[in-house]
Amino acid sequence: MSIFVNQDTRVLVQGITGREGQFHTRQCVAYGTKVVAGVTPGKGGQKMDDIPVYNTVQEAVNETGANCSLIFVPPAFAADAMMEAVDNDVGLIVTITEGIPVLDMMTVKNYMAGRHTRLIGPNCPGIITPGECKVGIMPGPIHKPGGPVGVISRSGTLTYEVVDQLTRQGLGQTTCIGIGGDPINGANFVDCLDAFEKDTETKGILMVGEIGGSAEEEASEFIRKHITKPVVGFIAGLTAPPGRRMGHAGAIISGRSGTAQGKIAVMKESGIHICEDLGTLGEYCKEVFQ
Numbered sequence: 001m002s003i004f005v006n007q008d009t010r011v012l013v014q015g016i017t018g019r020e021g022q023f024h025t026r027q028c029v030a031y032g033t034k035v036v037a038g039v040t041p042g043k044g045g046q047k048m049d050d051i052p053v054y055n056t057v058q059e060a061v062n063e064t065g066a067n068c069s070l071i072f073v074p075p076a077f078a079a080d081a082m083m084e085a086v087d088n089d090v091g092l093i094v095t096i097t098e099g100i101p102v103l104d105m106m107t108v109k110n111y112m113a114g115r116h117t118r119l120i121g122p123n124c125p126g127i128i129t130p131g132e133c134k135v136g137i138m139p140g141p142i143h144k145p146g147g148p149v150g151v152i153s154r155s156g157t158l159t160y161e162v163v164d165q166l167t168r169q170g171l172g173q174t175t176c177i178g179i180g181g182d183p184i185n186g187a188n189f190v191d192c193l194d195a196f197e198k199d200t201e202t203k204g205i206l207m208v209g210e211i212g213g214s215a216e217e218e219a220s221e222f223i224r225k226h227i228t229k230p231v232v233g234f235i236a237g238l239t240a241p242p243g244r245r246m247g248h249a250g251a252i253i254s255g256r257s258g259t260a261q262g263k264i265a266v267m268k269e270s271g272i273h274i275c276e277d278l279g280t281l282g283e284y285c286k287e288v289f290q
Helices: 019-031 057-064 076-085 101-110 156-168 188-196 215-226 260-269 278-289
Strands: 010-014 034-038 051-054 068-071 092-095 118-120 127-130 133-136 148-153 172-178 204-210 231-236
Touching: 010 019, 010 057, 010 076, 019 034, 019 068, 019 133, 019 231, 034 057, 051 057, 057 076, 057 148, 057 215, 068 076, 068 133, 092 133, 092 215, 118 260, 118 278, 133 215, 148 156, 148 188, 148 278, 156 172, 172 188, 188 215, 188 278, 204 278, 215 260, 231 260, 231 278
Parallel strands: 010 034, 010 068, 034 051, 068 092, 092 118, 148 172, 148 204, 204 231
Antiparallel strands: 127 133, 127 172
């Protein structure tokens, strides 16, 4: 099984005619993802390869039955793109765009309140169920189908690193999700942990966090109370100096809050297996999960 996406997911790409949209759409199609439509206002009636392009999400959904949107819209227009997808009851939105203003994301979050749409991102690599569906920009070949590990990560490139290590150790993945590192985003650790707990094929969970914010502490509390499967954790940023932004807008240490040491301590108290050496994470996961 998997969470959130599978071989039946029908994807539309907002911003499909842009350079990034075209490149990554082709990569998704080559992986086997069912990309059924694209949306670029003013370019309706055209095609990107064999994929029909529509002016609006409403047209695309009505004509193709798309239930997932992959967004490559520039930052200034990304909030409108997400809200347009919400308006048309798209079940899953994956926003790759980085640099979206925090105020815009607050507007989107408020707009989504009470709706049934799930958002992954922004500023994230997306989501992949290996061998079935890739909705994002991650390199497909490093992933191994068949489980038993579910992967959740705040960092894009670290996601690729840990997945590659898992695959080299013979550990397949059920689903891998990059939730993004912005201060305001969609699905968080808790959302994904809950879904992995309910997935019968996921036998263990790898959680990759980083400095800044309190997402890992909140996830640790949830794990302590609700997760029965083994969880391996890694926190990036052990050597980061306080007060300096490191990579993501959300990766800022404020005083004693958000430090790697503080997060690791809380995670250990919650029964999470902590690996502090990124280079041995794959081997460590093999020991814990097998």
